[in-house]
Amino acid sequence: MxxxxxxxxxxxxxxxxxxxxxxxxxxxxxxxxxxxxxxxxxxxxxxxxxxxxxxxxxxxxxxxxxxxxxxxxxxxxxxxxxxxxxxxxxxxxxxxxxxxxxxxxxxxxxxxxxxxxxxxPNDYSQFQGLIQLLNLFRWTWVGILTSEDESDQRGSEELKREIIRSGSCVDFLETMPLAFILTPEDFKRLKLTVYKVSKSLATVIIIYSTTSDFAQQFCFPWWQEIAGKQWLFSAAISSYTGIPSPDNIPVCSTLNGSLQFSIHKGKIPGFKDFLHNLHPATFPDPSVLNPLWNILFQCALTYGIEYLNLSDCTGKExxxxxxxxxxxxxxxxxxxxxxxxxxxxxxxxxxxxxxxxxxxxxxxxxxxxxxxxxxxxxxxxxxxxxHEIFFEDTGNVPAHYDIENWVMESNDYVSSISVGKFNSIASGSQQLFVDQSAILWNPSFNQTPRSMCSENCVPGYRKVLQRQKPVCCFDCIPCSEGEFSNNADAENCMKCPDDQWPSEKKDECLPRVIDFLSYGDLLGVFLASIAILFFIITDVVLGIFIKYRDTPIVKANNRDLSYILLLSLMLSFLCFLLFIGRPGRVTCLLQQVAFGIIFTIAVSSVLAKTVTIIIAFNATKPNSKLRKWVGTRVSSSLVLLCSLGEVLICIAWLLIAPPFPENDTQSEPGKMILQCNEGSTIAFYSVIGYMGFLALLSFIVAFLARKLPDSFNEAQFITFSMLVFCSVWVSFIPAYLSTKGKYMVAVEIFAILASSAGLLGCIFFPKCYIILIRPDLNTKRHLIGKQYSKKAK
Structure with missing residues (x-):
């Protein structure tokens, strides 16, 4: 019954x-x-x-x-x-x-x-409600059990497809026999299903069946041996709520804490009184009630066409x-x-x-x-x-489900607690309502059950699918350098904006450390101090040469070229002002151009000095045709001509691909380096190469003139200065290419300072020594006497 x-x-x-x-x-x-x-x-x-x-x-x-x-x-x-x-x-x-x-x-x-x-409601609406419930609790890895009924198997396959389509996964879909008396083959198959369920990582098991008493299957002992599973029953299955456990079936402690999607149970006014007053004499066909009365009252009813004998059921009708x-x-x-x-x-x-x-x-x-x-x-x-009743175009009524929580009472009854609702005609997130605090989970759970193939990836990690497994089975790997993820189970890491960098955990973006060579850096202060010191020294040397401009040693070395060289060295020491500080559009345009032109003037002056020495020495020979070239006009023209070549290169550079300020976010993690991009690497190295060509030419000419008489000879000092100059700039290229950010700028400043100091020290310090320390050597007689002694030898 x-x-x-x-x-x-x-x-x-x-x-x-x-x-x-x-x-x-x-x-x-x-x-x-x-x-x-x-x-x-x-x-x-x-x-x-x-x-x-x-x-x-x-x-x-x-x-x-x-x-x-x-x-x-x-x-x-x-x-x-x-x-x-x-x-x-x-x-x-x-x-x-x-x-x-x-x-x-x-x-x-x-x-x-x-x-x-x-x-x-039709099953599709139930599927959507089940999926929303799975998503609410983040149950992404579930199993499905169904019966051998054809409709059940068709519906369970559709449920599986909908779950997978929603992004969750189904570990297994197993069919169970409907009969309570099992054949050996059925029993063997059932035991395999029980084993598979017990070993599955899926904590949530959906019981899908349109057979009303299918839930009784889970009252058998072999199911009660399985702990740590959360059962989720479909709507068509009858619960045991309000009904004592059958005598031939153990108390269903397995179902304690289960959830069920239940068809909406509206109230029928007067129905309870109708049931309580129901009597065979008032029912159209008393024979229908005979089995019910026989079981409930333990008495037999006899009925005929005209009478109903209730003598055996007196007081129990x-x-x-x-x-x-x-x-x-x-x-x-x-x-x-x-x-x-x-x-x-x-x-x-x-x-x-x-x-x-x-x-x-x-x-x-x-x-x-x-x-x-x-x-x-x-x-x-x-x-x-x-409750509104109407039919949609498909012949269905709008889906209204109650979400019930089955709870085992102490008297072996299963009672139900309404813990939520699902309404298909509501909009979006309002379709499903669940009072999570009202749910009483099975005692084997001390909190809301978790059901997933892989643990959630925390922010800072991304999912990588495991081979030949569903999408819910994955490994968590840290985001790559420069990337972050701020959501759990992120499928891809994202790049931070250019001015930001991932945190140490790579779960958020933090502002990058802005880096450039500034006066606040110890390195910047050191280089600035050295540059200012050499600027002052050069200024002092220029003052000495101006003060002693009429002395033989100053006059003998083409004092106009000396003034030009000293002024260009002073400006080169001041070039650091363009390299230190926050790069801007103007400073980036002027950095390399000013440095190139100023240094070209300095090297051109040295070349002119060397050429002047050779012309002056050879002009003293009898019948020399070089006498007309002796003078400042030739040296000045040579400086102007050599410098003009660098100026043309710089103008072409500025017109075609000028330097510009750049935020370098690739060189150093977590930093944004403010620097000047050369614009054209070819133009930059053309500027350096042209200076190198003039320096090399000066070195060769000076080296060839190193044995000329001392009275006119700066060639030895120029040779050493050009050797220092060339050594510095040859070393500069690999050092410049191997550094990044502010250290690249520091390398270039150091090269400027070192090469300028080399020119200053090798060419002018010996002369200052004579002018200030040995004035006895700074006389025309001494120079002439030294010249004649050289010739006598």
Missing amino acids: NLQNYQHLFAFYFAIEEINENIEILPNITLGFHIEDSCCHTGVSLCSVLSILSEEEDPVPGYSCHQQGWVSGFIGSLSSDTSHEIARITGIYRFPQISYGAMDTLFNDRVEFPSFYRTV NLSNISPWQFDVNNFQFTYSIYTAVYALAHALHNMYTAKSQHGGNHTLEFQPWQLNQYIKEVHFKTSDG
Whole structure:
């Protein structure tokens, strides 16, 4: 005996009686009914439908012998399989069929099932609710158990596809036998399923079945041996809420803490009183109640055509004292849906009756079966508890689910707690509501269960899928340098903006450290101090040469070229002002250009000095044609001509690809180096190369003139100065290329300072020594005497 099925029967009968007593619905028309037991068998269902249509005990297809009234529609069935078989027959005649339990998505096909309706949500809406619940708790790795029923297997496969489509994964989908008495083969297969479930990393197991008593399978001992699993039941499965555990099945402690998507259980006003006052004498067919009374009251009923003998059941004929009915009568699933199904059909009949009356038709309900479908589609009313009933284009009602938490009571009863709702017609995130604080999990969990193949990747890491495994199985690897992730389970790391850099944990971006050679750096202060010191020294040397400009040693070395060289050295020492500090557009344009032109003037002056020495020495020879070239005009022209070449290179550089300020975020992690980009590397090295060419030419000329008489000879000092100059700039190139950021700038400043200091020291310090320390050597007589002594040798 299935107490739930009896309650469905009573809910159906109660709805019929209520409509017949309601003068506002179908006045003067009485609804009758014909009930056939499908026995959960498709073949029996087919025979039952034909029996109802033909009104014959031995049904004859296409034959009707109704003595009173006629069939207007069919209510049922509970399962999808039997509903499908019923629809195959009723669909031929276009009889409307309203199921109160079939949730299979195949009935959404209006071409195949144009006159099929249901007052329970279709499975697709349940799938969406289940997926939202999985997402809410972040259950990404689940298992599915289903029965051998064809509809169950079809629905479970669709559920699996929807879960995968949502981004979660299914570890397994296993089929279990329906029978309680198992064959050896069934038992072997079941044990393998139990083993697979117990070893799975999936904590959440979805039990999907349209068989109402499928949950009883999990009361057997082998399931109770499995701990640490969270069971999630589909809507069609009946819970044990309000029903004691059957005598032949152990207490279902396994189900303690389970969750279920339950079809909305609306309240049926007056139904509880109706059940408590139910009596065989008032029921149309007392034989229907005989098995129920026999089991509940332990007494037998005898009934005939004209009398009902209740002598054996005296004092026990009322259901109000029977413990199963003392609980909430609305707690059974599908009771409310069968109640609303009858009301929906009655409203459609009423609307059709009203329409016929308004058009002057007779008051009898003579119609073809297919005519009622249009009125069923237009049904829209509110039940007494405020629940709206209407059918969508697919013949479905909007999905309303209760989310229930099964809790084992101390008296071996399973009670349910409503912990949430799902409403398909709500918008977005408002569809699902769950009161997580109200959920009582199984005692094996001390917190909300976790169900995932791999632990979440924390911010700063990204997911890398494991080979040949679902997308929910992955490894977590740190983000690459320069990248971050600020969300859990990030599939890709992101790059920070150019002015930012990932934190140490790579879970956020922090402002980069701005780096450039500034006066606040110790290195900048040191270089600036050295440059200023040499600037002062050069200025002092220039002052000495100006003061002693009429002395022989100053005059003998072309004092105009000396002044030009000293001034260019002073400016070269001041070039550091363009290299130290925050780079800007103007400073970047002037840095290399000013340095190149100033240094070219200095090197050109040295070259002019060397050439002047050679011309002056050779001009003293008899009949020399070089005498007309002796003078400042030639040396000045040479300086101007050599410098002009560098100026042209710099102008071309500025016009074609000028230097510009650049933020270098690649050279050093976590830093943004402010620097000047040369714009054209070729132009930069052309400037350096041209200076190097002049320096090398000066070195060669000075080296060849090193043995000339001392009175005119600066060649030895120039040779050493050019050797220092060339050594510095040859070393500069690899050092410059191997450094980055402010150290690259420091290398160039050091090269400028070193080469300038080399020129200053090698060319001018010996002369200053003579001028200041040995003035006795700074006389014309000494120079002439030294010259003649050289010639005598």
